[in-house]
Amino acid sequence: MSLKSAPDREALLAKCGENTLLIPHELVLYDFLTDSLQHRLLPRNANATDSLPPGIDAALPECFAARFGMPHAIPLSQGRLAEAFVAKLLVRNGHVIPGSAPFPTLRAHIELSGGTYLPVVPAKAFDLWTRHPFKGDLDTEALEAVITRSNPEWVPFVCIEPCNNACGGQPMSLANLKAVKEITDRFGIPLLLDACRVIENAILIKESEPGQNAKSPWEIVREIFSLADICVMSATKDFYTPIGGFLAFRKRELYEMSFDLLALLGDGLAHQAKTDLLSALSNEEAILSLVQTKISNVRALHEGLKCSYNVVEPAGGHAVVIDISGLELKPPFAVKNFLRHIYMQWGIRASEHGMESSSAIRLAVPLCGVDQSTINQTVSGLRKAAEQASLVPALKKVDEPAGFTGFMRARFKCDNK
């Protein structure tokens, strides 16, 4: 199937129930659905090796410990598998877990184990159009109040997610992270770091946090890790790998307890995947350079879209969030109509972003595969889309499978057909 023509894309959309989430990545010209490299066919990394290093099973955790300073690491296939381990190990009925605005799979794992996730996010996180450099910070007063109210014994950990995805990739400051750690230490509660985008966050701390500019991003990364007791990490966002993640612990006890679960659930990693993961982690300079490029691309996209849309300020580390509430789109699926239209007309894929405003759209920028031409074409398509909004056809839902992920596989029809 050709990607070049709108009629081809229209036919593909019809096959996929007009749902852009169901279109395979290979059939998207400009794909901003996710910054994950998981569904991409990546050329081998320049550092990759075809011969297995002897003892890869030891080399990988050793490399993790050297990069991040956390001694006990278990490589896993994905971040969400690490979350499942943590929930099974630590969360029981009635537990309360306060923290950053959560990633949906973390929240779901906690809830499946009987816990309740309580975001403790300051008002500035949702002050969408005002520039605050660290909108990903936690509200430390609210955190302390939740812990006291819930009884610290019922709080198995507090969760922090630097470059918070739910807020559109907004970073946390080191000062806030330290204040959070002071509170968790005082109550004797472990601090869990979702380190998915910790490199991005460290770069933004160096750039914008007073007193941090003299440090290298890697010094900041290790400082962030030094505050954490437990780490879950998806490696497919800040590192050049299509698979991989980590579960890591500062103390040996929980690490040892994870091996029973590892025997039951597996790590999901083929040997080749482990070598790719190792090479993705092996060169600090190369990692920084890729993440720097990602941040620059996000900013270029943000800058280009500003004149046509309300854009969440400032640009996030990995995403641009735009508000389309001002466009004349037909209800009840205004955002889906728009997402379908931009794919059909220009081959651009973005996603709905469930923030305060239900008419937010997220463009997530991956580590590689985005160049100036991609950005120019995307900006140009989206500018035209803003002008044509009143002509965008409406969708009506024809089917939605059961289950909490059913909405992702829902099928629609164009109302004008």
Ligand SMILES: Cc1ncc(COP(=O)(O)O)c(C=O)c1O
């Ligand atoms: C913040 C965050 N945590 C966890 C995950 C889950 O990671 P994975 O996709 O590797 O399962 C993601 C995925 O996008 C994420 O953005």
